[in-house]
Every structure is written in structure tokens, then in C-alpha cells.
Amino acid sequence: MAFPHRLDAPELPDFSMLKRLARDQLIYLLEQLPGKKDLFIEADLMSPLDRIANVSILKQHEVDKLYKVENKPVLSSNEQLCFLVRPRIKNMRYIASLVNADKVAGRTRKYKVIFSPQKFYACEMVLEEEGIYGDVSCDEWAFSLLPLDVDLLSMELPEFFRDYFLEGDQRWINTVAQALHLLSTLYGPFPNCYGIGRCAKMAYELWRKLEEEEDGETKGRRPEIGHIFLLDRDVDFVTALCSQVVYEGLVDDTFRIKCGSVDFGPEVTSSDKSLKVLLNAEDKVFHEIRNEHFSNVFGFLSQKARNLQAQYDRRRGMDIKQMKNFVSQELKGLKQEHRLLSLHIGACESIMKKKTKQDFQELIKTEHALLEGFNIRESTSYIEEHIDRQVSPIESLRLMCLLSITENGEPKRLQMRMSYGPEHLLTFSNLRRAGLLTEQGPGDTLTAVESKVSKLVTDKAAGKITDAFSSLAKRSNFRAISKKLNLIPRVDGEYDLKVPRDMAYVFSGAYVPLSCRIIEQVLERRSWQGLDEVVRLLNCGDFAFTDMTKEDKASSESLRLILVVFLGGCTFSEISALRFLGREKGYRFIFLTTAVTNSARLMEAMSEVKA
């Protein structure tokens, strides 16, 4: 099981360099404020920071106490305060209140604000408006790429999704371009570039501009990574909306993997303590099951347990010398494996318990029906019941969106049923704006939209027209795309999830993730040629691009390394699917995402909550 890589699979570049770079830069910044200082860290930055520099490193550089940035009075008595924050206006106000309180108390301290990954002019302006711009010194910690795993880089910017796809705020695109620029300076230029989506195109163009400005640095370097593929999340919302059934995805859906690690509660650890576990390729047990369909995982784990037992059993009948060897060399490894095994078994149990309770099978069945486009009435009434039972508003929203995208609109009565409070009206409006939800009004056929547009064309306001077009663009053509790209595999007999045939295994053989299929098709053709219709259906007519350099310096090894950039987040299911594709075709995929996401995070990002 646990698919081994093909022997000819290319080696992955060493991404730990990114960590070292980030650490060195942070230390440099901390040393800019010599002497003892208290460090205030924004909650969102804590986990990423932990992966870069632990407390003892911070202490080495004279960080005295650590505080979380939260709306509480500060008790720090240190003379120097350092803030490590994301460039958000609310943080600026927090810092301003703190500094101004000190001023009132007649206290002078040194303040330093370190923005990660970059500072924004708006932030500086707020500092100025609050009258403390002169009191603080500002710096940037250009830490934008966190290697979560050997093949997964995350920018840890979950807000990218809402900021760009909902609010139309493009400020993070520059950050993405900078990150790509960093990668190309470290790992050589990318000979082949593909992309789809408006944001992908903008990021790509900005990145190119950066490269041109700093000409010469990457010139003459041998490319280490042969292809780069940029993809906007809104090209494929469907995949992200589905319940995940590969192990890693399921763990994420159930326990929430945060920055590459997960908190297993007492019900998993079978003790009274919670345990924070790092989930990556170094966890041998996890590495073997992460990409597996959940139905296989239990069998695999029990097999593994038996093997382990057998290895333990070997010590019977050992002589003293062998025993010594065993204890000194193998026992530790076995114990470690034992520990991990029991953790993952615990996690599986816990998942099973939760999933059966919520009638997981029914849910999956409904999702598959929606994807395949049959029994729509039944699915709709299932969703209706789901809403009526008020199990989980987020889940209900997710199903509604899935229905809306696959069926090109959802009956409005579903929304009416929600009525969780006034803020949900805003949530609906958000979902509509992002193109996750469209209503299936009686008059809202295509002709109606067309007349709406033609009416607007006479209107002089250019902005409105783009608005209208973007709302038009958000019409989903999922059914047609699905047919064109053959996303629903033909079922002849049982789909053997133990021996997957195609990427559909990540959704129990019912659906090939759209995003992954697009990537597969483009890589096969080395261009968008022949995919014109699909691109048109995706409403990305102007935003699909290919760019190849003629230089023939790329080795065949590097040409099988592909960096996939997900703008707006990717799910573990997509990662698993592409890892599978890599094994089939002898590629290796590297993932760069603005954040790892899943359906719940997607919905939460769109929700308005009472503060």
C-alpha cells in the first residue's frame, strides 16, 4: 500500500533553506532593538513563528516575555516593546492604544512594529492618524513561505481568500509575486509557466516585472523546477466544497490541521491530555496513510500493528548480544512507531464515531448525487432537512453552495429556511458576490441576464459594467465542464479504493477534482491548446496563459518537477490527488498555497459573524 514513489521520480528541492532565511531575518530584526524586550505576537502568527524559531531562540536574542496581541490591558513593564503582526488596521489601533496609554501615563518606551510578510501604506497611515507614527519604528519580516512539508509551502494567509475573492482587494497579489520571485532566485527560473484565473494572471505579470527589474540574478541559473502552474481558487469551488475522505483531508475536516500540526484531544490520545502532533512526511505512519482513502486506513493500521507486534516478538529467543543490539538500535524506533500508531488509531476511531453520528454516508451520497447531477429533488430535500434540523449552519451553507454551483443556482426557498439571524443576510450577499451562491429565480434565465447587461451597456458607468460582467462570469457551467473533462468516471463494477485507478479515488471514485484535472490536461498538452471550450466555460477566457522559454537548459529531471500555486487555498484532497497523478506519470508536484483550506474554512471566510 502506501504508494512508494517511482524509482525515477525526481528529487525535491530542499525547502528548509526558506526556514533558515526567515529565521535569520527575524533574528536580525530582533537584534535591531538591542537589549531586553517583550514580544507581542499576533495569534495568527504564533504557529508559523513556532515553526521558524522556538522560544529558546527568541530568548537568545533577548526576548523577555511573550504576549499575545489581544484586547486586554498590557502588564508588560519592559522598556522595549516589539510587535510582530500581520499588516491589519485593527492591530495598528491596538498598538496605538497601548502607546497612547503610555503617553498619558508619562512613560517613554521604545516600540518596534515588525510587519509580516510586508507592511502596507494604510497601516502606516493609521499609525499617523493615531499620532504615534513618530514613536514607533517599523520593519518588515518578509516571511511569506513556510515549508509545512517536503512538498508543501504555505503562505499562511487565510485572509487572502476573503480579501481577494470577496472584497476585490488586491494587496496580497504583490506578496504572492514577491514569494514567487524569492523561489526563482533560490531555485532557478521556471522554464514553463501556465496559469488560469484573473488573480493568477495578475500575480504572474507582477512577478515577471519583478524579475525584469532585478535582471541578471536568475540569469544563467539552471532551473530546478521545470513547471509552474498558477490557479485561482474560484476556478474550482466545487472540489473545495466537498467532504474529504482521504485520511489527511478527513483529519483536517474533523480536527483542523493548523500550520501542519493538529491538536488531538483526550478522546484520541486516550489519556486526559491533549497532544499537539506534527503531521508531515517525518511521521512514518502518517506518511503512509495520509493519501489513502479512509476505508483503507483502518485495515492498514491493523496490519501495521501486527507487523510491529511481530518485530517486538523477535526479541524472544535473542541472545544477550542481539538483545543489546535490539534495545540500543531498534527499540526506540519501534516505540516511536508504536506511539504514532496508537495516536492514528485513536484518531480513526474518533473520526468514525463522529461521522457515523452525523449520518456521514447519507451526506456523502447526497454530495455525489449533486456532483453527478441525478436525484436532484432528493438531494434538495435532504438539504432542506439538514437546514430544518439546524445541525450546523456552516454545513448547511456548504451544501447550498454545492447545490447552487452544480445546478447553476439554487431554489431560493432554501435561503429562506435558514433564518439564523440578520447577519446571515450578509453572509448570503457575500456568497453571491463571490459566486458561490446563485439563485434559481424563475426569470433569471440567461436571456434575462443578457438583457440586464445590455441595459447596463448604455449606462456610462464603466465600473458597473465590470460588476455586471463579473456577476455574469460567476455563472457556473459545472455540468458542461464535467462532461467535457470527464470528471465523473464511468462506473463499471465496484471502484477498488485500495488500488486507485484515477484521481477520483480521493472522492471515493465518484468525482475527479476539477482543479487537478485541469492541471493534468494542461501538463499533458504543455499548453491550453484544445481546452478552449473548457476555458470559456470556466469564464476564464482572458485569464488562461502559457509562457515557455526557448532556452533548453532545463534537465529532464527538473522538467518533471511541477510547482502548483493555489491562489485562495487548496485542500488536502487536491494535494493527495496530485500526488497520485505524480506517481502515475513520474512527476513530482510541489504545492504552494496561500493557505490550506477546506469546505468549512471556505464558508467561515464568507460568513459574517457578530463580533
Next chain:
Amino acid sequence: MDCYTANWNPLGDSAFYRKYELYSMDWDLKEELRDCLVAAAPYGGPIALLRNPWRKEKAASVRPVLDIYSASGMPLASLLWKSGPVVSLGWSAEEELLCVQEDGAVLVYGLHGDFRRHFSMGNEVLQNRVLDARVFHTEFGSGVAILTGAHRFTLSANVGDLKLRRMPEVPGLQSAPSCWTVLCQDRVAHILLAVGPDLYLLDHAACSAVTLPGLAPGVSSFLQMAVSFTYRHLALFTDTGYIWMGTASLKEKLCEFNCNIRAAPKQMVWCSRPRSKERAVVVAWERRLMVVGDASESIQFVLDEDSYLVPELDGVRIFSRSTHEFLHEVPAASEEIFKIASMAPGALLLEAQKEYEKESQKADEYLREIQELGQLTQAVQQCIEAAGHEHQPDMQKSLLRAASFGKCFLDRFPPDSFVHMCQDLRVLNAVRDYHIGIPLTYSQYKQLTIQVLLDRLVLRRLYPLAIQICEYLRLPEVQGVSRILAHWACYKVQQKDVSDEDVARAINQKLGDTPGVSYSDIAARAYGCGRTELAIKLLEYEPRSGEQVPLLLKMKRSKLALSKAIESGDTDLVFTVLLHLKNELNRGDFFMTLRNQPMALSLYRQFCKHQELETLKDLYNQDDNHQELGSFHIRASYAAEERIEGRVAALQTAADAFYKAKNEFAAKATEDQMRLLRLQRRLEDELGGQFLDLSLHDTVTTLILGGHNKRAEQLARDFRIPDKRLWWLKLTALADLEDWEELEKFSKSKKSPIGYLPFVEICIKQHNKYEAKKYASRVGPEQKVKALLLVGDVAQAADVAIEHRNEAELSLVLSHCTGATDGATADKIQRARAQAQKK
């Protein structure tokens, strides 16, 4: 060779001095030099003359004239002096002419007579007048020191970063000092002044009297003093015709000389070079020039004309109306080679090469001689070095030829020094040309660096030569050619007689996409000259939008700036422009501009959401965006408003907006919310407890949990909660309460719209199998098996499944059969299956 050393004059035993002509001056001076104020910049710099400076009392028609010439006497600029009387002229290190006026104002002119700026040496000077002034050079830049009519000194060590320092008073000073100079030690400028027989040293804190070690007696006054180029040495000329030479620290005497001339010299300057053997001072009188050093004899020259001395790093330049000469100590390498009867390796090599050219076998003899001593490497080096110090290209060539000849007999002689010397000499010969007129020596050139030399060429607008030098030396484009082209372009935009189009085209043709050229800098210059249109045209060539924006803003082309900023994709830049626009335009226009730029609009909205909510509302209002307005008020209803009335009012506004947006659904929902809020308020008043902010669903649930069934039903009717939903709600609530009696009553109230399986499920969830069984029997046939399995009645489930003849149900039951207890049931199912298959 004899004739070559003809102009060598020995001073003492160790050193020779030579004087040779640099240029014959072609400047057609009408006045004598003594009638002018003269300033010549070091490093072969330009010469400034202010004619008729003292005839201020005369009519305006004979205003003084300021002329600027190159070192070769080529006129660079000429202008009528219209300001006040000038006391002193001096050149700064950037080759700017500083003209110190009597009123303390210092006017700064460029090389081409263009006025740059002016500054003042302090207010007190206004009354007291400036008596004397000096421009001096330190490692930070150029400084100015003045002596006022009140006999006080003020100095600024760097005119680029003007900080005036008023020096302390000299006690008892009644008249102006007989002579004074600026000393620079340890990065601080001091002033040394002589009053009668006394010397005083002024630093910024105090005035101290100093004495010269080893000064001959009988001195009653000092007439002249001179500091060396590097501020290391000092020389004083006394009224007894005695010259004291020592270190500038005044701690050590180097030597002394008595020239027996009591007349005050016109000028006295040091003539030495870095690492020179001898330190000598050149003293000039009206018709006599004397070089004195640590020797009993001095070298004397007769001056035919009125001359002016310019101290240099490695010698002295002497110019008069007709000639421009250079006097320096003969460098060691040259001396070795050219000294009469020299047997130095270099001399032999030069000889060998000459013989070789004559095809004489003597060449071999000489060469052997050098090789036998193992000095060939040294010989080559000597020749190369000496070539550097020669002024005449012919002599340079023959020395280099000798070096090149010697090199042939050496293994692995590193070629760098030879190659570089050839390159350097080519550059030097080019700039020494009469038309260029920068008579740099090799040592000066090395001290100045090629970058500064290029700057000076650019300053003289000698762009083609500068570019050729860059190309010849293969300097990186960014430092070399591009930089010069950019300077050229900046000059070009100042040509007002050429049309904007032509200038822009000319610049673009020359510059193209040369790396390192910033079109925005050139555009800024154009704008500085008042050519806005040209600036905009030039900006079009600028590839980096980030660079275009600030200038566009400065030129008040904000809207263009906005589109450029958006093009750049840099949101910070967009934001900068937005704020600029916000201040510049009135609100309406600002909003209109935003409306046409969706990207900027979303950016600004994001900002407003966090920082300026009211502006956000205005933005939506302006756009008639009723949908967003509605959303805005909804948000306000729970985020901003505290009082219930305020919240309802906000919701009402929202509902109105939604109606306007034709979003009936949202409007209705909002109105429902208003009703709910009011109702919740009433419930709180009447029943107590917490109802506000609960959703409709939760409100009903809370009512049921509180036992207010009637009210709950009323509410459900009022708000038309769908039947199914109400049933789910009640079911969950009653089960939570474990009110089994009420639940049963409820189940019987009418036929359940959601079936009875949920009843079974919820009872099981509450671990009440007994109650669950009650409902299991009522579950409809299609879900019966499930229900029975839930209550654990496997046997009956099997029966039902068999009855249904449903394969899926059969397997489901089978999967629930565990171990021995259900063995019989399992068999039964298997039998039924077999039967079914038979059929």
C-alpha cells in the same frame, strides 16, 4: 637623454624638481592677473576670474565681469556680476564656484556660470563686513572660513550641510591678523593666525597661543603661511625673510631656510607628493619664483609675467597670461631611469629597447646585464611606473615599449599593471587635451578615481568623451554609459528651444532601454524646468509604474497617476494616490474618480470598513448601491447600535434600502428580524430571561425549554415556521428536556411530517430505549428496518427485511448480527436470500 634632464633642478642631494608646460594659454586676457580675483580648482580644475572687483564705487556700466575658463584657457562662461562686492572666490570639491561677498552672502555658481543657490555666513557679518575668506577642502567636502571686520572668524566645515561655527575671540586683537590659514586635524578645522610675533590657534572651544619649535629669533611679524595639500605640513614666512617648515601639528620642525628677501611673497604653497623624498615650498614674488627645502641652496626661476600658483596633490600648477606650467618633484621611478649615468634596471631596459630598435646587439648585452642581476621584473615595473608620470605621449610610449620589450623575457609577469597603465594613460591623454583641459597627473587621477573624473566630464557636458571612456574601460553599464546618458538627457530637457516631441524622441532614441536609466529622474528634471508636457511624455518611457506615480502626483496629474498606480499592481501605490486625491478633490469628484476605477474602489472600501464607516456609507449612497447600503445598515444594527430602538431603526433603513434594490427577500427577512427583535424584547419583559439576539429558531426552542409551549406555537405561526422544521425543533427541545410525556403527546398531535424515525433516533441518543421502542412501531415501512435496528430488535428487523425482499436491507441487518446471540437470525436471512435467488 641629456637634453631630457635639462629642465631638472636638483634641490639638495636627494631630489630633482622639474617644471614643464601644460598649455600655452589662449584666453586673451585684457587685464593683468593681479587686477583680478582668481580662483583655480585643484585636480586640474577650472579657473575663475573676477575682473574689476574693486571698482565698486564706479558707475554700474563697469560692473565686474566673472569669467570661467578651463585649465587650458578655453572660456566656459562669462557673466556680468550684478550682486554685491566680492571678497574671495573658491572652488568646492564638486567644482562649484563659491563667491564670498562682503556682506557674508555666499553665492554658488556652476561651472557654466549657472546660479545654483546662496547661503549666508551669519547675521553679524552684515554690519562688520567680511575682510577675508578662504575656501578649503576636507574629507567631508568643502568648507568656507571668513574673517570679519570685528576680527572674528566664522567657519563652516561643509557647505553642503551648512553648520556655521563662530570661533572664539582672540584676546586683545585690535587689528586684522597679518596672515591666517585653516588647519584640519583629526577631522576638525582649526584656524591658525599670526598677529605680530605671536601665533594663535583657534578651535571651536578656545583660543590658545602657540609657538613654533626651533623658530629663529628676531621675528617680529609673519607675512605668509601655507598648509600642504594634505594638511600635514605648515610653512611660515617671516618679515626677516626666513621660512620655517614643520608639521601642521606645530610639534616638529622639518627645516628652515633664509632667503634674505624681506618683501612679502605674493603666494607661498607646498610642493610635495605622497611619499616624496623632499618637502619643499614654492614661494612666489612679483617676478621671482623660489623652491626651497631642506637644502642650503634654493631653486630659482624668473617669472616673466604675473603668475598664479595652484597647489596640487603632487606639485604646483603655475599659470600666467600666456602659459600654464606644472612644477613637481621628479618621481623616484623617473629619476632612476633618466638620471645621468643611471645604472638602474629601468634605465638599462630603456637603453636595451632602444638598441633593439636600432637592431644593435647591444640590446642583448644590456638585457643580459639586467638578467644577471635578476632585476628584470623590477626594470619592467620601473618603466611602467615612470611612463605614468610622463606628460609627453612620446615618452610614455617609449617607456611602455621598453616595458613591453622586457616583459617578453619574463615568465608569468602579471599583465595587469601594464594593461592598466596603458588604459589609464589613454584616458589621461584624452582629458589633458587642449580642448578638454583637465591636466591631471597620474597620481591625481588615481586619487580622484575614474568615477569622479567621469562626473567632472559630465559636469563639463563632455558626454561623448565620457561615454567613450566608459566603453573603453568597459565599465558596467549602470555605473558608466547609462549614468552618463541619463545626465545627458537631464541636460537635454533644459534646451528650451527644442520642442517637447523632439526632445522626448531624441532622448528615447539615445537611451532606448539601456539598463539603469531612470526615465522618471529625467522627467523630474524636465518638470523642474517647467516642462510638464515633456515630463509626461518622458514618463511614458518609464517601464516601472512605481516610478511614474510620485512625479505625476507632483505634477498634479492625479488621475493619470491613479491609472498608472493601478497598472503597477502595487496597492500601496494606489493607496498613496487615493489619499492624495482625497485631499485634492472635493468629495463628489473623489467618489466619481473611484467609481471609474473598481480596483481602487475596493481598496478604499476595505480601508473605510475598518477606519471610516461613514465614508463607506457615503460611497454606497453615491453609487445608489442599495443592496450594499442595506447590508451596511444590517451590520450597523448589531455592531454599532446598542439600544433596541436604534437597532430597529437601522433595520428599517436596511429594509427600505433592500426594497429599493428590488431584493424583496432580504427586505422581508429584515422586517421579520425587526418584528422578532420587538417580540424578543417583549418576551424578556414578560418572561424574564435572555431572548434578545437569539435567532427565531433558538427563540422558539428557548420558549419550549422554558415550558411556554403556547407562546412557542404562537411564535411559530406568526413567523410561519415550516411544519417540518417546527417538528424537528420541538422534537429536539423536548428530548433535551427529557419530557417524554409531552413528547408522546406531541407525536400524537397529528401525523408527523418528518416521519417517526427521528423520534427513535433522538430517544436512542438520549439512551432511552424504552421510549424509542414506542415510536419504532410507528415508523413507516421504508425506514422500519433502520428503526428496529436502532432499538436493537435485530430479529424483527430481519423479519421486516425478509418481508420487503430488499437486498440492501438484508445486508444491513446481517451486518448488525453479532456473534452467537443473533446466529439464528443470520441463518434466517441467509435462507431468505437463497430463496430469493432461487426465484
